[in-house]
Amino acid sequence: MPPLDATVGGATSYLADAALIGGEVVERVRIDIRSDGRIAALDRNAGQAREHLAGLVVPGIPNLHSHAFQRAMAGLAERAGPEGDNFWRWREVMYRFLAALTPEDVQAIAAQCYVEQLLQGYTSVAEFHYLHNAPDGTSYAERAELSLRIAAAAEAAGIGLTLLPVLYRQGGFGAAPPTEGQRRFLLGFDAYQRLCTKMAKHAHIGVAPHSLRAVAPDDLTRAIALADTLGPATPRHIHVAEQEREVADCLAWSGARPVAWLLDHVPVDARWCLVHATHIDADERARLAASGAVAGLCQTTEANLGDGIFALRPYLAEGGRFGVGTDSNVSASPVEELRWLEYVRRLESRARNVSETRPGASVAASLLERAARGGAQALGREAGEIAVGRLADLVVLDTDHPTLVGRRGLGLLDAWVFCGNATPVRHVMVGGAWVVREGMHLRGREIGAAFAAAMRRLAEAV
Numbered sequence: 183m184p185p186l187d188a189t190v191g192g193a194t195s196y197l198a199d200a201a202l203i204g205g206e207v208v209e210r211v212r213i214d215i216r217s218d219g220r221i222a223a224l225d226r227n228a229g230q231a232r233e234h235l236a237g238l239v240v241p242g243i244p245n246l247h248s249h250a251f252q253r254a255m256a257g258l259a260e261r262a263g264p265e266g267d268n269f270w271r272w273r274e275v276m277y278r279f280l281a282a283l284t285p286e287d288v289q290a291i292a293a294q295c296y297v298e299q300l301l302q303g304y305t306s307v308a309e310f311h312y313l314h315n316a317p318d319g320t321s322y323a324e325r326a327e328l329s330l331r332i333a334a335a336a337e338a339a340g341i342g343l344t345l346l347p348v349l350y351r352q353g354g355f356g357a358a359p360p361t362e363g364q365r366r367f368l369l370g371f372d373a374y375q376r377l378c379t380k381m382a383k384h385a386h387i388g389v390a391p392h393s394l395r396a397v398a399p400d401d402l403t404r405a406i407a408l409a410d411t412l413g414p415a416t417p418r419h420i421h422v423a424e425q426e427r428e429v430a431d432c433l434a435w436s437g438a439r440p441v442a443w444l445l446d447h448v449p450v451d452a453r454w455c456l457v458h459a460t461h462i463d464a465d466e467r468a469r470l471a472a473s474g475a476v477a478g479l480c481q482t483t484e485a486n487l488g489d490g491i492f493a494l495r496p497y498l499a500e501g502g503r504f505g506v507g508t509d510s511n512v513s514a515s516p517v518e519e520l521r522w523l524e525y526v527r528r529l530e531s532r533a534r535n536v537s538e539t540r541p542g543a544s545v546a547a548s549l550l551e552r553a554a555r556g557g558a559q560a561l562g563r564e565a566g567e568i569a570v571g572r573l574a575d576l577v578v579l580d581t582d583h584p585t586l587v588g589r590r591g592l593g594l595l596d597a598w599v600f601c602g603n604a605t606p607v608r609h610v611m612v613g614g615a616w617v618v619r620e621g622m623h624l625r626g627r628e629i630g631a632a633f634a635a636a637m638r639r640l641a642e643a644v
């Protein structure tokens with residue numbers, strides 16, 4: 183295989199057959215990438231041919247919400263319960279599973295999880311990381327042991343990481359005591375502050391109070407102050423209104439619904455990602471849209487857990503921003519997230535092409551571009567579009583693949599999102615460095631072997 187890159191004048195130049203730029207597919211574009219991983223220039227009159235990228239180049243999708251360790255329990259909670267099965271019984275399975283996880287397991291699982299995401303077109307991940315302690319609830323000798331494992335996994339896989347150490351303080355609204363299953367998550371605020379400060383030296387980080395049920399108002403205030411200390415642009419993520427029971431419990435505790443409570447008490451703005459925000463009324467929805475925050479939609483996990491349906495169409499009409507997340511990692515595919523974002527609303531409304539209302543506009547392109555921009559905003563990562571100055575997080579689609587062959591222009595994206603299950607992802611670049619070539623992750627074999635060993639061990643231990 184010939185090399186794909188050529189260094190010209192300090193930048194590396196690529197000639198793409200086509201690229202998705204500013205909402206349109208532009209043919210024959212030269213993309214120059216600086217040594218710092220950012221796009222230096224885009225030349226639509228490609229001029230002198232450099233190295234050739236056969237196919238369509240699209241912006242990589244940021245994954246705005248992941249719990250990597252849950253990749254290893256996908257499929258473990260799919261047996262019918264004695265009666266009305268629900269999220270809360272799934273959570274009990276998850277608590278039992280993670281009691282067996284070692285730091286080595288966490289790293290091996292996360293690396294595999296990120297490789298799988300890269301192979302499908304994600305290029306960065308916000309890891310909402312709440313596993314801090316040893317199985318008995320005590321600290322590891324290295325307080326940041328498991329956070330460092332996540333950072334190492336991301337580095338090995340080559341995915342862009344926004345690490346979100348999670349503050350988890352209580353078992354439920356009103357300072358309910360934590361359960362035994364939650365003891366690996368718990369940190370005092372001072373320990374949390376030290377963890378964030380340390381990890382800021384190893385990764386791009388954000389602050390993540392777990393949820394209103396797990397963090398009391400005074401700790402939420404302190405977490406926001408900590409975020410400001412770490413940097414004015416520090417991302418802030420929180421789970422909110424995922425389950426109807428959470429809404430009922432929040433109403434009983436405060437008299438307000440969770441998203442309304444958050445918007446009333448916290449300066450929610452474009453630095454925030456509200457993960458799920460599934461159960462919102464019209465007033466909360468309009469306020470969330472107006473805040474500039476990103477709704478973190480995790481469609482496949484929300485479906486798997488039976489969470490409910492986010493009101494996407496009115497939210498988009500109100501100018502709301504969103505991105506997509508793999509959350510429990512039952513799916514590693516941004517295409518599956520986007521496809522089901524649209525399909526669920528089609529089923530609900532008994533209509534077609536519902537998340538884009540401009541006549542003739544491509545639903546796939548609209549969802550893809552919104553998710554890329556919203557995800558990048560949520561991660562605090564200067565990516566999410568192919569533009570000068572942005573990080574070169576790029577996905578090259580093989581336009582000769584059976585999924586795409588014969589399509590042109592935005593029709594290529596319509597086919598990618600809505601045709602079949604084989605992926606046409608050919609090459610993937612993160613911050614200017616190739617991590618997937620010809621459909622193969624460069625370290626996929628060794629990472630896969632470590633993952634297999636961890637899974638076999640866990641099969642005996644759980």
Ligand SMILES: [Zn+2]
Pocket residue numbers: 247249310421457509
């Ligand atoms: Zn989550």
